Amino acid sequence: MSKVAYVKRYTGFLTMTMVCLTILYAPLIIVAIYSFNSSPSIIVWEGLSLHWYWDVFFGIESGKFKTAAWNSLSIAVMASLTSTTIATAAAIGILRGRAFRGRNLSFMLISMPIMVPEIVTAVATLIFFSAIGFVLGYSSILVAHIVFCIPFAYLPIAARLRGIEPVFEEAALDLYASRGQLFRHVIFPMLLPGILAGLLLAFIVSLDDFIITNFVKGAGIETLPTAIFGAVKQGIKPNIMALSTIMLLVSIVCVTLSYLLSRVGSHGGRE
Amino acid sequence: MMSQDQTTVAVELRHVVKKFGSFTAIRDAHLSIYDNEFFTLLGPSGCGKTTLLRLIAGFEEVTQGQVRLFGKDLQDLPPNRRPVNTVFQNYALFPHMTIAENVGFGVRMKGASQGEMQKTVERMLELVRLTDHAHKRPSQLSGGQQQRAALVRAIAPSPRVLLLDEPLSALDLKLRQAMRIELKQLQQETGITFIFVTHDQEEALSMSDRIAVMSDGVIQQVGPGREIYEHPRNRTVANFIGETNLLGAIVHEKSGSGATLTLEDGSRVMCTDNVPVGVGESGQVLIRPEKIVVSATESSSFGLHCKLASAVYLGTDTQYVLRTDGGLTLTARMQNVDDTAMQMSTGSSVVAMIEPAAIRWLADGD
Amino acid sequence: MATEIGRDDGQAAGAFDPLKYWLILPAWLVIGFFLLAPICLVLVFSFLTKEFRGGVIWEFSLAAYDQFLFDRGLFGDEPPRIQWTYIEVFGRSIFQAGMATLLCLVIGFPTAFYIATRPRRVRAVWLFLVTVPYWVNLLIRTVSMKFLLRDSGPLNEFLLFVGVVDEPLGIVNTGLAVQLGLFYSYLPFMVLPIFATVERYDFALSEAAADLYADRWTVLRKILLPIVAPGIVAGSILVFVPSLGAFLAPDMLGGAKNFMIGSLIDEQFNGNAGNWPFGSAASMILLSLVLVALFFYARQTGRQGRA
Numbered sequence: 001m002s003k004v005a006y007v008k009r010y011t012g013f014l015t016m017t018m019v020c021l022t023i024l025y026a027p028l029i030i031v032a033i034y035s036f037n038s039s040p041s042i043i044v045w046e047g048l049s050l051h052w053y054w055d056v057f058f059g060i061e062s063g064k065f066k067t068a069a070w071n072s073l074s075i076a077v078m079a080s081l082t083s084t085t086i087a088t089a090a091a092i093g094i095l096r097g098r099a100f101r102g103r104n105l106s107f108m109l110i111s112m113p114i115m116v117p118e119i120v121t122a123v124a125t126l127i128f129f130s131a132i133g134f135v136l137g138y139s140s141i142l143v144a145h146i147v148f149c150i151p152f153a154y155l156p157i158a159a160r161l162r163g164i165e166p167v168f169e170e171a172a173l174d175l176y177a178s179r180g181q182l183f184r185h186v187i188f189p190m191l192l193p194g195i196l197a198g199l200l201l202a203f204i205v206s207l208d209d210f211i212i213t214n215f216v217k218g219a220g221i222e223t224l225p226t227a228i229f230g231a232v233k234q235g236i237k238p239n240i241m242a243l244s245t246i247m248l249l250v251s252i253v254c255v256t257l258s259y260l261l262s263r264v265g266s267h268g269g270r271e
Numbered sequence: 272m273m274s275q276d277q278t279t280v281a282v283e284l285r286h287v288v289k290k291f292g293s294f295t296a297i298r299d300a301h302l303s304i305y306d307n308e309f310f311t312l313l314g315p316s317g318c319g320k321t322t323l324l325r326l327i328a329g330f331e332e333v334t335q336g337q338v339r340l341f342g343k344d345l346q347d348l349p350p351n352r353r354p355v356n357t358v359f360q361n362y363a364l365f366p367h368m369t370i371a372e373n374v375g376f377g378v379r380m381k382g383a384s385q386g387e388m389q390k391t392v393e394r395m396l397e398l399v400r401l402t403d404h405a406h407k408r409p410s411q412l413s414g415g416q417q418q419r420a421a422l423v424r425a426i427a428p429s430p431r432v433l434l435l436d437e438p439l440s441a442l443d444l445k446l447r448q449a450m451r452i453e454l455k456q457l458q459q460e461t462g463i464t465f466i467f468v469t470h471d472q473e474e475a476l477s478m479s480d481r482i483a484v485m486s487d488g489v490i491q492q493v494g495p496g497r498e499i500y501e502h503p504r505n506r507t508v509a510n511f512i513g514e515t516n517l518l519g520a521i522v523h524e525k526s527g528s529g530a531t532l533t534l535e536d537g538s539r540v541m542c543t544d545n546v547p548v549g550v551g552e553s554g555q556v557l558i559r560p561e562k563i564v565v566s567a568t569e570s571s572s573f574g575l576h577c578k579l580a581s582a583v584y585l586g587t588d589t590q591y592v593l594r595t596d597g598g599l600t601l602t603a604r605m606q607n608v609d610d611t612a613m614q615m616s617t618g619s620s621v622v623a624m625i626e627p628a629a630i631r632w633l634a635d636g637d
Numbered sequence: 638m639a640t641e642i643g644r645d646d647g648q649a650a651g652a653f654d655p656l657k658y659w660l661i662l663p664a665w666l667v668i669g670f671f672l673l674a675p676i677c678l679v680l681v682f683s684f685l686t687k688e689f690r691g692g693v694i695w696e697f698s699l700a701a702y703d704q705f706l707f708d709r710g711l712f713g714d715e716p717p718r719i720q721w722t723y724i725e726v727f728g729r730s731i732f733q734a735g736m737a738t739l740l741c742l743v744i745g746f747p748t749a750f751y752i753a754t755r756p757r758r759v760r761a762v763w764l765f766l767v768t769v770p771y772w773v774n775l776l777i778r779t780v781s782m783k784f785l786l787r788d789s790g791p792l793n794e795f796l797l798f799v800g801v802v803d804e805p806l807g808i809v810n811t812g813l814a815v816q817l818g819l820f821y822s823y824l825p826f827m828v829l830p831i832f833a834t835v836e837r838y839d840f841a842l843s844e845a846a847a848d849l850y851a852d853r854w855t856v857l858r859k860i861l862l863p864i865v866a867p868g869i870v871a872g873s874i875l876v877f878v879p880s881l882g883a884f885l886a887p888d889m890l891g892g893a894k895n896f897m898i899g900s901l902i903d904e905q906f907n908g909n910a911g912n913w914p915f916g917s918a919a920s921m922i923l924l925s926l927v928l929v930a931l932f933f934y935a936r937q938t939g940r941q942g943r944a
Contacts, residue, residue: 007843007856008754016747017763023744023821024770027781030791034784043789090664097657106661109668117882117927119899120679120920121672126906127682127917128675130692147671150664169652170330171363173350175377176428179652185376189367201772208774211884211899215906225776232889236784244777255772259765 028248035241042238052242059239061231068227072207075142075223080202083149084157087202088195090150091158092187096169113148121148122215129216136218144216145206152205153198156262160194193261200258204251279306280342281432281464282327287336289322289488296322298488300336304432304466304481309458311467313475314485315511320468323485324434327466329353341431351380356430358438362421364409370420371396371405377428395423398457415446422454426461435467439474451477472512476500484508506633509557516558516601517633522550529627532556536597538575541627555633562629563603565591565621567614574622577601579615591615593623676924683917691911701918723901727922730897733812733887734880737819738827741876742869744820745827749868752828753835764832771825779885782818783809786890810892818886819876826875834868835861874934878927898923 034042038049056065087110094106113121125144126136134140164187172186210225217226224247231240282304289297296319304310312320325331326338329350338345345353356377364373375392383391396402399419409417418438425433435454439447455478458465469475475482476496483493484507492504503509506517520532520540529543534556548554565579577593580600584607591603601623615621653660683701685693703709706724707717752763770778785792788805796802808814838861846856862869884899891897898919905916 005840005844007840007847007853010747010750010853010857013747013751016744017751020744020748020824021766023817024767024824027778027785027821028770028773030785031777031781034791042784086663086667089660092653093657093660096651096653097660098651098654100657102661106665109673110664112668112672115878115927115931116672116676117879117899117923119882119884119902120676120924120927123902123906123916123920124672124675124679127913128671128678131678143671147667150668154664165363167359167361167363168365170328170350171357171359171365172376172380173330173652174328174355174357175424176351176380177376178351178380179656181380182652186365190365204772208772208776210774210776225774228776228780232780236780240780241784244774244780247777248773251773252769255769263761 031241032245032248035238035245037238040238042236042241052238053246055239056242056246061239064222064227065224065243068222068224071138071141071221072223072225075138075145076203076206078142079145079149079206080153080199082146083202084153084195084199086146087150087153087198088157088191091154091161095158095161096166110154111151114151118148118211122212125212126215136216137221140216140218141213141221141223144212145209148209148212149202149206153202156197156201156258157191157194160191160197160262164190197258197262200254200261204254207247208251280304281306281308281340282466283337283339283342284323284326285337285339287323287326287338288334289319289326289331290334296488297326300490302483302490302493304464306341306464307462309455309465309467309478309480311469311475311479311482312485313469313472313482313511315470318485319488320470320485321436322488324357324436324466324468327432328355328357328434354431355434356425356428356432357434357436358421358425360436360438361441362409362417362438364417364421364424366409369406369408370401370412373409373420374424374427376424381428391427395427398426399423399453414442415450418442418450419453422457426457426463430463432464432466435465437469438467439469439471447474454478484511486511502631503557503633506555509633514560514602514604516560516563518556518558518599519553520556520632521553522546522548525550530632532630534595534597534599536595536599538595538597538599540575540625540630542630542632543627544630544632546632557631557633558601558625558629560590560602560604561588562625563593563601564624565593565603565605565615566624567619567621574624575601577621577623579617579619579621581617582615591621593621595623679917679920683914683921685914687912687914689911691906691913693913698914701912701914704912704915705918705922723919726896726898726901727926729895730881730899731926733815733819733895733897734877734883736812736816737823737880738873738877740816740820741824741827742873745824745872746831746869749828749831750835753832753838754840760836764829767828768825770821775822775885778821779818779889782814782821782886783889786814786817809890810894812891812895814890815887815895815897818890819880819883822883822886823876823879826879827872830871830875831865831868834865838864871934874930878930878934881926881930882923 034045035052036048036050037045038051039046056062090106090110094103094110116124121144125140125147128134129136129140168186168190169182172182177185208225209223210229213223214226214229217223222230224243228240228243231237280303282302284300284302287297287300288295300323312323314320322331326333327340327345329345329348333346340353340355364370365376368376371392374395375388378388378391392405393402396405399422401416401420401423404412404416404420409420412420418441421438438454439450442450451474454465454467458478467475467478479496481494482496482499484491484499486507492499492508494502499508500512503512509515509517519535522530523533523539524531525546529541530546532540532542532546534540540556542556546554575595577595580592580594582592583590586607588604588606591605593601593603595601603623682693684697684699686696686698686700688694703717704720704723706720708720709715709717748767752760752767755763784790786808787793788807788809792808793802793805796806797804808817842860842864843856846860847853851859881897882899883897884903887895887897888900888903902916902919902923904910905912905919910916
């Protein structure tokens with residue numbers, strides 16, 4: 001395929017694609033570059049330095065960032081593990097059970113956290129917690145994160161499960177596997193790339209969330225995004241750009257991993 | 272033909288009905304399959320043959336009737352507790368396991384020890400010459416190798432009955448022909464009852480002890496291949512197996528050795544088949560194209576005078592389409608033993624000769 | 638075909654069928670209890686009386702919706718006049734979300750088309766490149782956008798240096814900045830569905846049209862566009878819906894004059910307004926707008942499924 005067919009070639013489409021990628025990447029690249037600026041001002045360039053990275057880890061605000069990072073990471077780990085477990089079970093129940101009346105409804109309910117605007121979810125969760133007298137803090141953030149991570153974990157798992165033909169299940173049963181053995185030896189290993197992809201997506205989504213966290217966190221606790229938002233209110237500072245660059249890299253690594261996982265062994269499915 | 276003891280029934284279907292919603296996939300299937308038999312379910316796609324197989328395997332539940340295995344009702348027995356294994360159409364080899372792991376899966380699930388399992392796997396792989404591929408993944412094997420791996424995976428746990436769901440359909444012609452011989456040998460060596468599903472009549476005829484022809488969810492006829500080809504019970508069977516000339520006929524005269532029939536165009540033919548109806552009644556006869564001898568010169572009293580409408584050269588033989596003087600169309604097929612084919616040109620007068628024994632009276636009109 | 642019907646009827650042997658309700662139950666419980674029930678509670682709260690500095694008094698009141706629509710003066714005793722302030726906020730939100738959708742379409746369609754016509758192997762890489770930024774923290778992306786667009790930021794510096802402009806463009810705190818921010822937030826939602834439909838499109842149809850003397854752009858307009866239209870509609874709704882309720886982009890890039898529904902709601906809970914019933918009412922109105930859009934989306938995909 002050296003040459004694209006006549007009807008697939010349109011002048012300007014490549015340019016548009018480049019414009020698109022430029023808009024997507026330019027801001028990120030520029031922030032990454034400026035994070036290496038040695039100047040305390042964000043306007044003037046004074047030469048390369050790792051000063052602001054040092055500042056993130058050891059500067060005056062480092063304690064605040066470290067606590068926030070710990071909160072973010074621990075919540076993301078717990079929320080993604082819990083939501084992935086719930087999503088895996090739900091995917092098997094929905095896709096591997098016979099059709100039943102609540103099937104579509106179940107799928108709608110699971111995708112609800114994606115469909116409902118984040119700000120409405122945030123309002124709803126805050127009101128609900130305050131109505132039942134749930135104290136806002138670490139655990140309220142965790143619960144909220146588990147809820148909105150479920151659809152993000154569900155989608156890659158369900159996609160993978162749909163690709164596993166029912167005939168493999170039949171073959172295992174035919175060869176005397178019990179339901180438990182069927183899950184352990186056939187379904188789980190074949191589903192694993194999907195589960196890991198879902199886990200990673202849920203992890204990033206939790207790590208990234210700002211709006212809902214900001215509503216339900218209560219006073220005195222920060223995650224990385226809320227800490228950054230608070231700091232940026234007073235203007236963008238170079239240490240924030242260094243912190244952002246670190247988070248950016250973490251996100252990109254996670255997505256790349258998730259992407260590679262979702263392609264692993266996808267040739268195993270048959271036509 | 273059957274070489275083994277015919278008295279032990281391996282699988283028995285008793286008035287089995289299977290419905291999917293309002294669609295009836297199997298209508299009243301009643302059938303006995305004997306132990307050690309190579310039994311084939313033959314029919315066009317959608318005729319219900321695969322559904323029948325899945326009922327025996329336990330993947331579907333019968334709507335009515337019984338499926339019995341060596342005299343025991345299988346009702347409520349899930350597939351993982353039936354001593355029956357399946358070779359799936361696209362093999363369904365587990366992609367995340369090696370060939371050895373695949374072949375050992377059933378034995379392992381049955382609770383065999385590690386040593387036992389290894390021994391079985393080795394024996395099985397040797398049986399189909401896959402020993403060198405034991406540690407490869409299914410995707411690294413050719414179609415034929417995957418096929419053989421799927422076969423021994425299903426045989427390894429020593430099932431009483433092996434179900435094969437069009438296992439050769441994904442292979443190319445040459446390989447398919449070689450596998451037929453291999454399958455037949457394997458069945459004879461292992462003594463396992465094979466129930467084989469296919470839509471390919473050549474496959475069915477070349478391997479089976481007995482064949483059941485199915486269409487529209489009904490088992491039309493059961494019998495050895497020869498019987499089904501030579502004496503199809505009805506038009507459906509006759510049409511599905513091989514090419515046929517189906518002609519309307521009226522009984523003109525009956526004698527001890529057979530009957531004289533009047534064909535639709537008024538011509539008379541002799542028939543030595545059993546004609547169960549009286550003089551003056553009508554029915555249908557079947558004439559296989561290869562039983563019609565076409566010649567340019569008149570040399571037999573049984574001949575029908577025809578014009579040659581077309582002759583198509585097909586390599587080993589030639590197919591002729593003939594129009595009798597009375598306006599009937601016949602298809603004939605003759606081997607190209609010599610240059611006869613070339614001597615007859617389209618439009619020329621020819622004689623079609625039909626031996627009285629080659630004309631079959633169809634018992635069932637429809 | 639019998640076996641196909643067998644599969645449609647239920648998934649094969651269905652070893653997990655007896656467990657299905659137990660497997661789905663946790664998802665039902667978690668989302669039902671912590672999202673569905675709370676949203677119903679928002680509806681209830683929107684009909685309650687406000688307590689100053691947050692919270693509610695459990696007394697039925699239509700004040701929230703009344704405040705949204707009418708102005709009754711400072712002490713609430715004047716004859717009601719239509720209150721345009723909040724209607725304007727909603728109107729502006731719809732307008733900004735619409736413009737962002739248009740921007741995504743203008744840039745996203747050629748991109749999706751270009752990617753879908755690449756050789757299969759390269760395609761995945763292109764697609765990956767377009768989707769990666771979506772997974773970068775939205776807050777960081779928005780901050781980066783603001784940093785780039787600032788009057789003293791790299792973009793203006795560059796333009797001044799090259800001499801294209803004489804003074805900074807002043808993009809930040811305009812509607813355009815908000816649209817760029819929204820575009821940046823949700824572009825993959827436009828590209829992916831369009832990509833999916835163009836990838837499935839049979840280019841032999843284009844070739845047939847070209848063979849019958851249609852030029853490239855006529856082929857695009859008359860043959861391809863009508864066929865991939867469902868993808869365009871789907872993409873537009875997927876961008877429009879989250880844009881409508883967006884908070885970060887308008888809050889950080891739009892300034893006081895361009896604030897949208899998201900900020901209005903946020904103000905009631907995290908800001909100084911502290912009017913929970915009013916925030917709840919605004920949330921419910923936003924949610925109903927979204928449901929209307931999603932209804933069209935469902936109808937569209939339903940139609941696509943049947944085709």
